[in-house]
Amino acid sequence: MKLLTLITLCAMTSAYKITQLKVPLYADPRRAAELSCHFIMDDYELHSVKLYRDLDEIFRYNPSQKPTIRLYNVTGVIVQGGECESQWCLVRVMPAPVATKAAYTSMPDKDPVINGAPKLVKPGDQIVLNCTSDYSLPPSDINWYINDDLQKAELWHHTELSAVQPGGLRASWRILSISVPSDVIGALRVRCEAVLTVEPPVIRETSAVMTLFSRTQLSKYMSNRALISFLRFL
Numbered sequence: 001m002k003l004l005t006l007i008t009l010c011a012m013t014s015a016y017k018i019t020q021l022k023v024p025l026y027a028d029p030r031r032a033a034e035l036s037c038h039f040i041m042d043d044y045e046l047h048s049v050k051l052y053r054d055l056d057e058i059f060r061y062n063p064s065q066k067p068t069i070r071l072y073n074v075t076g077v078i079v080q081g082g083e084c085e086s087q088w089c090l091v092r093v094m095p096a097p098v099a100t101k102a103a104y105t106s107m108p109d110k111d112p113v114i115n116g117a118p119k120l121v122k123p124g125d126q127i128v129l130n131c132t133s134d135y136s137l138p139p140s141d142i143n144w145y146i147n148d149d150l151q152k153a154e155l156w157h158h159t160e161l162s163a164v165q166p167g168g169l170r171a172s173w174r175i176l177s178i179s180v181p182s183d184v185i186g187a188l189r190v191r192c193e194a195v196l197t198v199e200p201p202v203i204r205e206t207s208a209v210m211t212l213f214s215r216t217q218l219s220k221y222m223s224n225r226a227l228i229s230f231l232r233f234l
């Protein structure tokens, strides 16, 4: 959205109707952003198309000149290329990440990862889980759920951020400590959600299932042990 300030004007010097000025809602600082200006000429002859960042011209198309397309770098923006057809012009710009960081969004490429979840647990076990999100901009906020109940973030276990990567990207992680309750039967399911607070929000999630070491398993284990001892005894 803030990118709109990047190109404020798509100007043409003939009779014209601009039908659309396309600016990406979320641009990725790792890739060039494409901006396009669509127009209808009716019976008029196109004289020129110019694109501006604020008051600075970054692109000019003039079919009667050679070359027909001219690009101009301005502070904080590298103009990588441009092209025009009869009804549109397109320009690719690469923003300097530091200059425009807050206006750009990079989606996470992968689901979050849960570390520290044992396959088998028993009541009273103390478990420390660590959920790490992929790198993104803005960084993801992490939510933990135990059997679908949202776990409140504690003061000492809130979402922490990694160091900043090129382009302003950061990973985030959050710890969940659990004391395995005695009233759970079967399995304990934990889910970690990495939420990117953009509009609309982007959510990626991962779950882990820990099987409870139950009485029946215990008695089976015990009776096997007893059987083995018995066989040994023989």
Ligand SMILES: *[C@@H]1O[C@H](CO)[C@@H](O)[C@H](O)[C@H]1NC(C)=O
Pocket: 071, 072, 073, 078, 079
């Ligand atoms: C803009 O800057 C880039 C990188 O510095 C350079 O490669 C390119 O030739 C420049 N373009 C113009 C039109 O000056």
Ligand SMILES: *[C@@H]1O[C@H](CO)[C@@H](O)[C@H](O)[C@H]1NC(C)=O
Pocket: 130, 131, 132, 173, 175
């Ligand atoms: C959690 O994982 C992140 C990276 O995946 C790591 O930097 C951090 O030290 C871990 N935290 C704990 C308490 O293990």
